[in-house]
Amino acid sequence: MSGEKMTSLQKMAVLAPEGMLLAGITGLGYFSAYLSDLGYKSHFHIPSMFVEINLNSVVLSVCVIIFTLFIAFLSITVPRLRRVGPYLFSFFITASVAVVIGMKLGFSLSRTNLFTLIFYFLLCTGLLLLFFQLTKKENRITNLAAVMVLSGLMIFVSYSSGSLIAQNQKFFLVSDGKSPLVVVDTYKDSLVVAPFDPKTKTVAPRYQFVHLESDLNAKLNFSMKKVGPLNISTE
Structure with missing residues (x-):
């Protein structure tokens, strides 16, 4: 990145303490696992007080979050990937999440939810593209908006994944x-x-x-x- 000025978000991604990143990723993993189980139980009308976080869900959520953040990090810090990266990785990240959900369902999806899944896929891809576009601007407001978009996307994907699994489990x-x-x-x-x-x-x-x-x-x-x-x- 020599010769190019880093944005505030890029500086934060490069200079953030390792302990803070580890704590943040772990916390997001537990939160994502909670939302996924909440989405599953909400479909069956089970009260949220019975939401339970298990180790397998946390590990899976952490792996997906690490992969997503790693790809996002490369896309905003590596000069050669700034042009092609956002478009390529927005599709790649969303497809990877879809594969994880498909593995839980045995890659079997009911026809009634096919269009819903396609809509979710396009929405997530669009939000990721928006995130990458916002990170390019040297503006605290847009950088804050980028963080909010990525956080909202994680919340949406976590809850929706649990709901989709409940709707399509056979x-x-x-x-x-x-x-x-x-x-x-x-x-x-x-x-x-x-x-x-x-x-x-x-x-x-x-x-x-x-x-x-x-x-x-x-x-x-x-x-x-x-x-x-x-x-x-x-x-």
Whole structure:
């Protein structure tokens, strides 16, 4: 970057203390994992008080955040990448997030949500392009706007990813019997189960928490079945 003046955001990216970056990335990882689980539970009408952050979600969120910030760092600090980088990496980052969501769904998406996913893809790509354009300007207001755009994008992607997974998930644990129960989630050492109608693929939001060591759990036999995507009744 010799011979070129760095913007305030570029200086912050280069000179930020490692400890601050590590703490910020870890905090964003936990926050992203929380929002993803919140989006998942909101689809099934499960109260936010039962949101739970697990280690796998945090690690995945941190990896995605590190990758995103690394690409953003290269795009605003490496002179050769400033022209092509924003367009190339805006698409590449969004595609990578889509692949991560696809891996959780087995790359199976319902047709009803296909246009929603395309809209989200274009929106995220556009916001990333806006972020890169804002970082080029030597102005504190635009630099602050760039940080807000990137933060808002992370929040949107985290929440939407959990919601999309809930809307498109096809395989669930279902109990045997005339009145089947479906496991929609877990909370600590309990299964979150609800009444399930196999004919309409509808779940009644009357949830029970079945502890893994309880007598009720011993009487229930669960098997993995392709019953989704599930509909939520409005009762």
